[in-house]
Amino acid sequence: MKKDEVREFLMSRRAKVTPAQVGLPDLDDDRRVDGLRREEVAQLAGVSPEYYTRLERGNIRGASDSVLDAIARALQLNDLERAHLFDLAQDARSAPRSRSLALSDAVRPSVQRVLDNLAVPAIVFNPEHDIVAWNEGGRALYYPHFDTDDQPNIARFIFLDRRARSYYGDWEEARRMTAAMLRLYAGRDPLNAAITALIGELSTRSPLFRQDWARQEVYEHRSGEKTFNHPHLGPIRVTFDGFEMPGEEGLSIVTYSAEAGTADADRLALLPIWAESEQAATWTS
Numbered sequence: 298m299k300k301d302e303v304r305e306f307l308m309s310r311r312a313k314v315t316p317a318q319v320g321l322p323d324l325d326d327d328r329r330v331d332g333l334r335r336e337e338v339a340q341l342a343g344v345s346p347e348y349y350t351r352l353e354r355g356n357i358r359g360a361s362d363s364v365l366d367a368i369a370r371a372l373q374l375n376d377l378e379r380a381h382l383f384d385l386a387q388d389a390r391s392a393p394r395s396r397s398l399a400l401s402d403a404v405r406p407s408v409q410r411v412l413d414n415l416a417v418p419a420i421v422f423n424p425e426h427d428i429v430a431w432n433e434g435g436r437a438l439y440y441p442h443f444d445t446d447d448q449p450n451i452a453r454f455i456f457l458d459r460r461a462r463s464y465y466g467d468w469e470e471a472r473r474m475t476a477a478m479l480r481l482y483a484g485r486d487p488l489n490a491a492i493t494a495l496i497g498e499l500s501t502r503s504p505l506f507r508q509d510w511a512r513q514e515v516y517e518h519r520s521g522e523k524t525f526n527h528p529h530l531g532p533i534r535v536t537f538d539g540f541e542m543p544g545e546e547g548l549s550i551v552t553y554s555a556e557a558g559t560a561d562a563d564r565l566a567l568l569p570i571w572a573e574s575e576q577a578a579t580w581t582s
Contacts, residue, residue: 300355303385307353309513310372311338318373333372341371357386377481381515384484404430404545418535418553418568421542424482425491426452426475429548434565437572438525438533438553452479452495456503466524466532476509477516484515518549529571533564 312331316322319333319341333341339349344364352360352368360368365386369379404412404421409430412419418434428442428449441460442449452475455461455468465471483492499506518539525533535553542548555561 303355303357304353305511306381306385306513307368307372310374310378311335311353314373319371338368338371342367344368360386377515377517381481381484384487388484388487404542404548408542408545408550412550415552418565419550421545421548421550422451423549424479424486424489424547425495426450426479433572434568435553437568438527438535438565440572450495451475452499456499456506464526464528466526466534471523472505473509473512473514474516474518476506476512477514478518480510480513481515481517518551527564527568530564530567534561535565 311333314332316333316337319337321333321337321341335350335353336346339346342349342364344367349368352364362383365382366379369382372378374382408421412421412430412432412435415432415434418438419432420428420435420439421430422428428439428451431439436443439449439451441458441464442451442454445454447453455465455471455475461471462468479492479496483489483496486492496510500510518537520536520538522534522536525535527533533555535555537551537553539549539551542550553565555565
């Protein structure tokens, strides 16, 4: 664990909280920092300014859970940000981790059968954002990601493939969410060499990834809406729902649906038909 990860995360969260948000008077017209000062965070957390300064500089190894909780409250961290702070502290303590996100490249046959019998598009991805399993609708929805000689990888496509700019209805949001998810997974498993390598690759090859990574945001893919601009079927607005897979630690299945009777639902229903026609055209060409 690098001390600068702790420092940058705490500084970025401190900059987002104003004195007014935490009930502190702001009597200084010449405030030189965005958000709270270190001594104000220390006051809110009930620790000395010197101690909080040491923590923010990355010396978080000896911080107790109660202190971390107090800092999380002072900085108004949400649940994911609080968990990320605890992950960083756990890494610093060098204690054996109770879990590992080391993964195989495939799912159990029973999981694939479930995917194939779902009525909606679905994919399975790992913390490195490799798409490791899918059903026909899921592959059709993500088909540009499969147009590569390598393992289909959502993060590489979003940051390194120019088609992502038009394929994702809100590409900027997709970028930020992806960087934030990678930060969350990296905090959970800092010894995961595959995640470390992917972050290094994206940092080297994509200035926009470096920009989004610097935001210090964390995000978990649970539920929400997004739009895919399918070049053959048109824009498809979907609701996504993510589920952790029992017995497949680290893998998540994501399903995509749309409200019945809408044009989006009609286009989703056409995905397998389109995929079958594309496959047939490939076979006969």
